[in-house]
Amino acid sequence: MTASPRAAFAAALASVAVLTALLTSCAPTPAPETDASRTPTPEPTVSAPAEPRAAFDGDCSAVLTAQEVSEATGETMSVWAASWPDGRDRALGGVTCAWSSEHYLAATVTARVFPVVVMDPEYVPDDPATECDDDPTRCRSAAVFDDVWVEVTVTGDRAAEMTSAIEGLRDGIGARIAAEQAPVPGPRENWWSPVPTCDEIQEGLAGGEITATLTAPGDDRPAIFLGGPLERSCMLAATVDGSDYSTLVTVRAGAGDAVEAVIAADGDARVEHDGHVFATAGEQYAFDGATSVLLGAVGPNLVQLERYDVDGGVQADARVLAAIVGVLD
Numbered sequence: 257m258t259a260s261p262r263a264a265f266a267a268a269l270a271s272v273a274v275l276t277a278l279l280t281s282c283a284p285t286p287a288p289e290t291d292a293s294r295t296p297t298p299e300p301t302v303s304a305p306a307e308p309r310a311a312f313d314g315d316c317s318a319v320l321t322a323q324e325v326s327e328a329t330g331e332t333m334s335v336w337a338a339s340w341p342d343g344r345d346r347a348l349g350g351v352t353c354a355w356s357s358e359h360y361l362a363a364t365v366t367a368r369v370f371p372v373v374v375m376d377p378e379y380v381p382d383d384p385a386t387e388c389d390d391d392p393t394r395c396r397s398a399a400v401f402d403d404v405w406v407e408v409t410v411t412g413d414r415a416a417e418m419t420s421a422i423e424g425l426r427d428g429i430g431a432r433i434a435a436e437q438a439p440v441p442g443p444r445e446n447w448w449s450p451v452p453t454c455d456e457i458q459e460g461l462a463g464g465e466i467t468a469t470l471t472a473p474g475d476d477r478p479a480i481f482l483g484g485p486l487e488r489s490c491m492l493a494a495t496v497d498g499s500d501y502s503t504l505v506t507v508r509a510g511a512g513d514a515v516e517a518v519i520a521a522d523g524d525a526r527v528e529h530d531g532h533v534f535a536t537a538g539e540q541y542a543f544d545g546a547t548s549v550l551l552g553a554v555g556p557n558l559v560q561l562e563r564y565d566v567d568g569g570v571q572a573d574a575r576v577l578a579a580i581v582g583v584l585d
């Protein structure tokens with residue numbers, strides 16, 4: 257039986273001690289050591305944190321091809337690309353990819369690939385697992401391959417008929433992981449963990465320039481990641497300058513880089529208000545038809561306002577966002 261590393265280390269120390277005793281018992285008494293004869297002890301080296309490396313280097317075409325997704329769903333599918341990056345997935349060492357059908361919402365497929373080390377253990381299956389929601393228009397299949405978590409989700413009227421197909425897509429991604437460099441998550445310094453709740457934001461705004469009511473439009477998103485949930489949405493209703501105002505507020509841990517990314521792509525997207533720099537953008541994934549999207553960073557985190565009314569609110573967006581950022585900063 258091979259000795260454990262600790263036992264082997266202890267045995268080695270014992271051997272060195274015995275050998276040292278034997279040598280010193282026979283050796284002459286050494287002359288006193290002078291400063292000149294001492295060998296300087298080298299300073300320990302401190303390794304710099306590894307740069308984050310996203311699974312598949314963040315390349316969705318390396319995760320799955322549109323043809324593979326089309327064949328699995330029986331629909332003509334194309335990559336549903338984000339209109340602006342936020343950097344969070346890469347910081348977590350992962351990648352999220354989406355494909356949509358040519359017929360509006362007939363089917364959507366989402367693949368998420370992340371190192372297990374950043375995942376909430378409760379969300380990581382011991383064995384491959386496939387399940388559908390109570391409403392069988394959404395099904396998901398997850399498994400772990402070489403310490404990398406893979407989940408494929410399908411939505412659409414025929415989702416429950418596609419469980420075998422998404423299991424095949426899941427296993428196809430898993431087979432490719434072995435040929436890829438291992439994903440490496442980066443540090444999560446000053447990330448919200450978890451993100452603020454709607455009640456916390458509402459309480460922070462109370463008594464300030466903007467007093468609002470915030471309600472969660474549905475159940476909280478699952479934690480998925482350690483320290484999660486890393487994202488939460490709230491419907492905000494307020495009166496601004498005597499007019500009704502409403503917007504969807506989403507707080508997202510680790511996504512603050514989106515502000516600089518949007519401004520770098522379009523200098524006209526820069527919005528300054530009361531000492532803050534915000535960015536106006538379209539929806540990250542065109543879906544619901546938001547008429548206005550305004551982004552503000554709180555350290556490495558993001559506050560996102562999405563407004564759906566056409567007429568009012570343009571002048572109020574920056575004031576409301578500044579108030580929320582001030583509460584959370």
